[in-house]
Amino acid sequence: MNLDSKIPEGPLAEKWTNYKAHQKLVNPANKRKINIIVVGTGLAGASAAASLGALGFKVDIFCIQDSPRRAHSIAAQGGINAAKNYQNDGDSIYRLFYDTIKGGDYRAREANVYRLAEVSNNIIDQCVAQGVPFARDYGGTLDNRSFGGAQVSRTFYARGQTGQQLLLGAYGALSREIARGTVTLHERHEMMDLVVVDGRARGIITRNLVNGEIERFAAHAVVLATGGYGNIYYLSTNAMNSNGSAAWQCHKKGALFANPCYVQIHPTCIPVHGDYQSKLTLMSESLRNDGRIWVPKKKEDAEAIRAKKLKPTDIAEEDRDYYLERRYPAFGNLVPRDVASRAAKERCDAGYGVGTGLAVYLDFADAIQRLGRDVVEQRYGNLFQMYQKITDDNPYETPMMIYPAIHYTMGGIWVDYELQTTIPGLFAAGEANFSDHGANRLGASALMQGLADGYFVLPYTMQNYLSDQIYVGKISADTPEFDKAEQDVRERINKLFEVGQKAAAGTTKTVDHFQKALGHIMWEYVGMARNTESLTTAKKLVCELEEEFWKEVSIPGKNEEMNPELEKGLRTADNFELARLMIQDALHREESCGGHFRTEHQTEDGETQRDDEHFMYVGAWEYQGHDVDEVMSKEDLHYEYIQIAKRNYK
Amino acid sequence: MNFTLHIWRQENARAKGHFETYKVQNISTECSFLEMLDILNESLLNDHIAHPVCFDNDCREGICGMCGLYINGRPHGNDDGITTCQLHMRKFNDGDDIWIEPWRAKPFPVIRDLVVDRTAFDKIIQAGGYISTTTGGVPDANSILIPKHKADMAMDAAACIGCGACVAACKNASAMLFVSAKVSHLALLPQGQVEAADRVRKMVCKMDELGFGSCTNTYACEAECPKQIKRQNIARLNRQWIGSGFGRDRKTE
Numbered sequence: 019m020n021l022d023s024k025i026p027e028g029p030l031a032e033k034w035t036n037y038k039a040h041q042k043l044v045n046p047a048n049k050r051k052i053n054i055i056v057v058g059t060g061l062a063g064a065s066a067a068a069s070l071g072a073l074g075f076k077v078d079i080f081c082i083q084d085s086p087r088r089a090h091s092i093a094a095q096g097g098i099n100a101a102k103n104y105q106n107d108g109d110s111i112y113r114l115f116y117d118t119i120k121g122g123d124y125r126a127r128e129a130n131v132y133r134l135a136e137v138s139n140n141i142i143d144q145c146v147a148q149g150v151p152f153a154r155d156y157g158g159t160l161d162n163r164s165f166g167g168a169q170v171s172r173t174f175y176a177r178g179q180t181g182q183q184l185l186l187g188a189y190g191a192l193s194r195e196i197a198r199g200t201v202t203l204h205e206r207h208e209m210m211d212l213v214v215v216d217g218r219a220r221g222i223i224t225r226n227l228v229n230g231e232i233e234r235f236a237a238h239a240v241v242l243a244t245g246g247y248g249n250i251y252y253l254s255t256n257a258m259n260s261n262g263s264a265a266w267q268c269h270k271k272g273a274l275f276a277n278p279c280y281v282q283i284h285p286t287c288i289p290v291h292g293d294y295q296s297k298l299t300l301m302s303e304s305l306r307n308d309g310r311i312w313v314p315k316k317k318e319d320a321e322a323i324r325a326k327k328l329k330p331t332d333i334a335e336e337d338r339d340y341y342l343e344r345r346y347p348a349f350g351n352l353v354p355r356d357v358a359s360r361a362a363k364e365r366c367d368a369g370y371g372v373g374t375g376l377a378v379y380l381d382f383a384d385a386i387q388r389l390g391r392d393v394v395e396q397r398y399g400n401l402f403q404m405y406q407k408i409t410d411d412n413p414y415e416t417p418m419m420i421y422p423a424i425h426y427t428m429g430g431i432w433v434d435y436e437l438q439t440t441i442p443g444l445f446a447a448g449e450a451n452f453s454d455h456g457a458n459r460l461g462a463s464a465l466m467q468g469l470a471d472g473y474f475v476l477p478y479t480m481q482n483y484l485s486d487q488i489y490v491g492k493i494s495a496d497t498p499e500f501d502k503a504e505q506d507v508r509e510r511i512n513k514l515f516e517v518g519q520k521a522a523a524g525t526t527k528t529v530d531h532f533q534k535a536l537g538h539i540m541w542e543y544v545g546m547a548r549n550t551e552s553l554t555t556a557k558k559l560v561c562e563l564e565e566e567f568w569k570e571v572s573i574p575g576k577n578e579e580m581n582p583e584l585e586k587g588l589r590t591a592d593n594f595e596l597a598r599l600m601i602q603d604a605l606h607r608e609e610s611c612g613g614h615f616r617t618e619h620q621t622e623d624g625e626t627q628r629d630d631e632h633f634m635y636v637g638a639w640e641y642q643g644h645d646v647d648e649v650m651s652k653e654d655l656h657y658e659y660i661q662i663a664k665r666n667y668k
Numbered sequence: 669m670n671f672t673l674h675i676w677r678q679e680n681a682r683a684k685g686h687f688e689t690y691k692v693q694n695i696s697t698e699c700s701f702l703e704m705l706d707i708l709n710e711s712l713l714n715d716h717i718a719h720p721v722c723f724d725n726d727c728r729e730g731i732c733g734m735c736g737l738y739i740n741g742r743p744h745g746n747d748d749g750i751t752t753c754q755l756h757m758r759k760f761n762d763g764d765d766i767w768i769e770p771w772r773a774k775p776f777p778v779i780r781d782l783v784v785d786r787t788a789f790d791k792i793i794q795a796g797g798y799i800s801t802t803t804g805g806v807p808d809a810n811s812i813l814i815p816k817h818k819a820d821m822a823m824d825a826a827a828c829i830g831c832g833a834c835v836a837a838c839k840n841a842s843a844m845l846f847v848s849a850k851v852s853h854l855a856l857l858p859q860g861q862v863e864a865a866d867r868v869r870k871m872v873c874k875m876d877e878l879g880f881g882s883c884t885n886t887y888a889c890e891a892e893c894p895k896q897i898k899r900q901n902i903a904r905l906n907r908q909w910i911g912s913g914f915g916r917d918r919k920t921e
Contacts, residue, residue, distance in 0.1 A: 069803040084724065085790050087830055088732040104810060140804070147806035149799045149857050151823040158813030176823060182731055183826060190798030197794040205787065228779055257726040291698050294707055297728045404730060407747075407754045408700075473803045528713045530706070575719050579680065580780040582722060583713070 019274065021638060021653040024434040025129040030659045031111075034133045037435075038478055042485035049074035050200075052484055053237035053493065055222055057209045057264055059086030061181075061465060062448025063243030064188035065472025071195030073477060075484075078235055079192070080207045080224060082259055082585075087189045090245060090257040091468060094181025095302035095401065096165065097173035098145075098465040100138035105162050109170040111135045116660060118463060121167040121354050122428070122456020123612035123628060123665055125277070125636070128657060129435055130453045137474040138466050142174055144473055148187040152176050163307055165461035167354040167667075173462045178302055178401045184465055188472070207233070208585065209264040210507040212240065212271045212444065215499045219444035223503050225511075227585065230578040232507055234495035238487045239443045239480060242268055243472070246427035246449040248281065250593045250600070251545075252537025254424035255287060255300040261589040265431055265450050266596055273439040274638035274651065276432035276452035278596070279604035282459055282613050283546050284425035285311075285358035288408055289377040293534075298423040299408055301380070302401055303461040306351045308385035308394065309418070311358070313370040313378050315339040320370045330372070330379055330417050341365055345623075349667040356458045356613045356626075357667060359422035363546050364624060366421070373419045381417035422546060426464060428455045428613065429603075432638040432653075436479035437471060440638075445480060447471035452636070457612025511577050514587050518572030526572035529586045535563055536593060544601055549617045553605045557598065564594040599639055599648055606650065609633045630662060669695045669762040673708065675721055676769045678778050681785075685778065687767075688718070697758040701745060702728060702735065704757055723782040728753040730894065733829030736836065737782055738769040743833035743892045751831060751894045771832050773841035775879045788878045789830050789846065795874035796867040797850040799859050812858050825852040827895040834889035834897075840881030845889035847871050848905035849897045855908055865912035868905060872915060 026037040044052060052075050056067040059081040067079040081089060103109040114135040119126055142160070146152065152174050153161040162171040176183040195201040206227040213221040213236070221236035247262025248254040269275045286301045314320045315337045322328040341361055343350045353361075362378050371377055386394050391414060395402070402413045409419070431439050431446040433453050438445050448468040455463065494500075518526050543556035573587050610619040610626035611633070619627040636653040670693045678685030692708050699707070702725050709720035726734040735752040739745035745755040760766065768782065776784040826849070834845035851868050854860030860867075883902060890899045909915055 065803075072802040083726060083732070083734060084786055085733075085830065087790075087793075088726055088734050090727060090732070092733075093727045093729060093731050102809070142809045143806045144801070144803060146809040146812075147799065147801045147859055149822075149854050149859050151819050151826050151853065151857065152809075153823075154814055154816045154819040156816050158815055159810050176826075179731065179827060182829075183823075186826065190793065191801070191803075193790065193794040194798050194800055197796075203790070205790075257732060258728055259726050292696055294696065294699055294703050296700070296703050296706055299729045403749065404754070407730075407750055407756070410756075410758060477803065528710055530710060572713065574713060574716075580722055580783065583720060 019440065019640060019651040021274070021432065021651050022434060023127060023653055024436060026435065030128065030132050033129050034136055041478060041482040044481050044484050044488065046074055048488045050076060052076065052487060053078065054239050054241065054480070055235055055237040056080070056241040056243060057222065058089065058243035058245060058450070059192070060089035060091035060243060060245060060448060061185055061188055061468030062450070062472045063089070063241065064185065064192045065469050066241055066243060066447055066476045067201050068188060068191035068195050069473050069477040070480070071198070071200035074200065077195070077201040078204060078237065079201055080204045080209060082206065082208045082227060084205055086192055086203065086205065087186060089185060090260050091185045091465070092182045093257065094465055095178045095300065096304035097163065097175035097180045097462040098141065098184060099165065099172050099460070099462045100142045100174060100466065101135055101172060102139055102142060104160060105171045107170045109172050113170065114138060114172065117168050118454065118460060119456065119660055120665060121460040122458050123626065124456065124630070124634070124657065124662055125611055125655065126454055126456030127655060128659060133475070134454050134467060134470050137470045140474055141466060141469045145184055145187050148190060150176060150183045150187045163304055164352060166303055166306065166352045166358070167460040173304070175304065178304070178398060181465055184469065188469070209244070210267065211503045212268045213500050213503045214271050214441060215497060218442045220493050221495055221500065223507050225507070228580055230576070230581065232504055234500050234504060236493040236495040236500070238484060238490065238493060239445065241476060242431060242444065242446045242450050243448045244450050246430065247596055248424045248427050250537065250597055251424040251540045252534050253290065253295065253298050253541070255284060255298050258297060262596055263589045263592045265446070266592040268431060268439065268441065268444060270641050271441065273441050273444060274432040274640055275429070275599060276636050276638040277429040277457070277603065278600045278639065279607060279614050280428035280457045280612060281424060282355060282426035282428060283359045283422045284355055285362055285422050286380060286420045287423035288405065289373055289419055289421040291374070299404065300423070300425065301405060301418060301420055303355070305380060305398060305401060308389070308397070309351065309380040309382050310340055310384055311342050311351055311378055311380055312338045312340045313365045313372060317369050320372060323372045324375055339370070346667045353667045354458055354460060359546060360615060360624070362422055377419040377421045379417035380420045382413060383417070386414065424541070426459055428452065428457060428459055432636070436482060437475055438479070438483060443483065445476060447476060457614055510588065511584065514571070514584065514591065515573050515577070517568055517570070521570055521572065525570055527570045529571060529573070529583055529590050532563065532567045532571060533586065533590045533593065536560065536590070536597060539563065540597060544604055547615050547617050548604050550605065553601050557601045560594060560597045560601065567591070567594065595644065602647060603637055603639065607633060607637065626665070669697065669757060669760070671695065671760065671763070672765045674765065674767045675782070677721070677781055680780055681777055695757050697756070699757045700728070700753060701739070701755040701757065702753050721782065722780045725753055730754040731829060733831040736771055736831045736833055738771060738836060740767050743771070743836045744894050749894060749896050751829070771836035773835045775841065776832060776835065786832050788880070789832065791878060792843065792847060792871055792874050793850065796863070796870035799854060800863060814857060818856050822853050822856040825849045825856065825897065825901050828897055829895055831894060833892050833894060835880065837888040837892035838881065839886065839888070840884060842883045843875050843880040844883040844902050844905065845893060845897055845899070847875050848901040851908055852901040852904045855904065864908060868908040869912050869915040872909060
């Protein structure tokens with residue numbers, strides 16, 4: 019397929035301005051005749067729906083939770099980037115753009131990232147106007163802190179709950195539109211399928227999670243803002259209900275899926291402690307501003323700590339290995355996430371890990387001494403409390419133990435400059451699309467991207483698409499395409515129930531059994547380090563597990579009731595297909611870049627080795643049917659305004 | 669550790685509910701409360717004894733506000749400043765009996781088992797719990813200075829996660845702490861001043877209309893709030909309410 023990224027003409031800094039000056043618009047009287055569906059109420063979905071509603075469009079918005087305020091954006095802790103340069107430390111739109119491209123290991127699209135950096139400043143203004151209580155200095159101005167991969171302080175924050183406050187801001191704006199009647203909310207509704215009519219996205223099929231009712235919704239355009247697919251690994255920092263199924267349905271209907279193998283593994287999460295564990299908790303990257311990461315220098319010390327014969331506080335300063343400061347003196351503890359994660363794994367694999375052996379220390383003793391306990395508490399109090407509640411350890415007295423965990427997926431539905439997918443009328447925003455982070459996302463950039471897409475990009479670009487849709491009239495949900503889509507959904511549900519009903523008594527297994535097993539395979543073989551052998555093994559194991567799933571999985575009850583096992587079962591069924599695509603993509607990408615680390619392609623000192631000559635492109639995959647390898651199309655990446663370099667944080 | 673669980677089972681909103689007793693064994697002290705329920709559900713599924721217990725949960729790190737169980741008579745269980753998902757089994761003794769119920773309040777009808785319908789909270793916010801700005805056309809973020817202590821107080825109030833524990837804890841099922849947190853958050857900021865009087869009037873009226881009870885100042889809400897929202901916010905709401913002319917609609921004057 020020929021992928022047209024529709025990047026506007028002109029110099030980089032003028033592209034977005036030019037686009038806005040020449041795009042087509044919909045007049046106010048016509049806007050209320052146009053229906054838009056937004057799926058997902060996180061930062062991207064809520065901000066898009068609120069902005070489109072305020073413009074006058076008729077919006078239907080859907081979420082799987084009981085309230086739009088619970089979308090997983092709420093859990094983002096550390097902050098949001100913007101190129102305000104309030105700190106006078108040399109920041110600029112160009113520098114934020116440059117850091118993001120470099121942080122993404124030169125695998126993101128220049129024009130999109132520049133636009134992101136450009137609108138970042140508007141986001142902060144918008145959020146402050148909504149009443150987001152960002153941290154402030156004594157003079158009343160906004161405060162900033164630093165995040166990984168940057169040498170400036172450009173991160174705005176609201177204690178350790180920035181995502182919560184930004185989402186509540188967007189939720190407020192959304193609530194206002196709901197009250198005005200421009201937006202209709204459908205909570206506890208899961209998108210089950212996309213309806214395509216004459217090649218255009220025209221609606222969705224949903225399942226009401228309270229009573230199982232299958233419903234149809236028609237619209238002139240659909241926005242997918244359903245987040246990422248990190249839960250394919252079972253254990254991740256994602257919420258329990260986060261899933262990639264809605265995106266996968268769009269993929270099956272013709273939306274290309276880009277760079278599925280780019281997965282972000284966050285370096286600072288609370289380590290795994292048991293097989294009953296349901297999720298991993300993130301400890302914000304902001305902690306790396308003041309916390310120092312170390313393991314013992316001597317193996318025997320590490321062994322003694324693991325055997326609980328020594329405590330971390332017993333290890334003398336000169337016997338500690340602050341390995342990030344040692345390896346990356348320029349960025350120290352604030353190297354990007356992929357680099358920090360790999361470095362932790364390297365130390366643990368070499369036998370220097372603490373705790374169960376798969377953990378390193380994040381130590382605040384220095385910061386407490388330097389700043390005082392009060393200041394540390396003010397900055398990170400809620401994170402310290404969270405840590406203590408989970409682990410029963412007091413991080414003011416003993417260092418935190420952390421280990422990398424799956425956190426974010428840079429890959430996603432392929433979109434052009436307008437955030438439109440390869441299905442006309444279907445747009446993808448936030449984590450659900452692939453566009454801005456390349457092979458690795460910098461900290462505090464997910465919030466920025468979600469809100470940029472929703473507040474400042476889609477309200478413009480969608481009008482360019484919708485301008486000729488005023489001639490189409492109202493879209494009917496009573497057409498053969500909707501009939502078929504609904505029928506397919508019912509069949510999918512029945513098929514899943516039938517597996518357990520047909521299986522011999524005593525042979526059935528639960529959905530969690532399979533999702534845990536799948537997650538284990540993905541983490542073991544398609545996780546932080548990959549190679550041909552591990553990926554080939556993974557492919558075989560996933561296929562075998564999928565076969566078992568379709569013979570043994572048991573779903574209790576019926577469709578016509580609240581049935582969480584059915585919800586999980588449907589998502590796991592999609593995860594098998596997605597897992598195979600991730601493996602296929604990881605296998606084909608014979609280089610290391612960002613979060614995708616192929617052990618065959620590394621430098622002598624263990625850093626990623628890109629192959630720009632052969633792989634400087636976006637790999638976008640097209641679904642060919644169950645069990646059939648997908649076909650890839652390439653979107654070549656051109657860097658006109660950035661000097662390509664080896665990513666160096668030393 | 670071993671526990672005897674007494675769990676509220678109710679097939680749907682119209683069905684009659686009852687307590688059902690289950691045993692769980694070999695639970696690790698590191699296990700969270702919801703993970704313990706996961707283990708119970710796995711065993712119910714594997715042994716085909718009963719439909720797994722439905723309970724709301726999502727982020728499992730205490731911020732989304734989705735989970736909320738009434739455990740041994742306390743919303744979010746026997747620990748301070750946490751949600752149900754942050755409660756760990758080390759807080760219990762081996763052999764304990766644990767009673768698990770849904771939130772009980774008229775405006776939060778049960779959907780199934782331990783899952784309740786909290787859309788009433790969304791309706792209160794829709795009544796006015798926001799600052800009316802449309803996208804774009806706003807001043808530079810630093811053009812309005814906000815004293816640090818005011819911003820901090822606004823943040824304290826804004827930390828509410830909308831879980832509903834305050835309502836569940838209140839003998840009158842009053843939503844005053846929830847409503848006052850939002851009223852305070854916005855009233856403390858200069859951006860929220862413009863609509864402050866209207867906001868408090870609309871939100872309080874909506875709260876009453878939805879069937880939440882009156883506040884009789886017992887502060888059970890404050891004691892059980894997982895985000896430790898302070899009762900001072902209720903006092904601030906009352907001041908705002910008085911300032912708004914006891915909730916009179918200014919447009920009709």
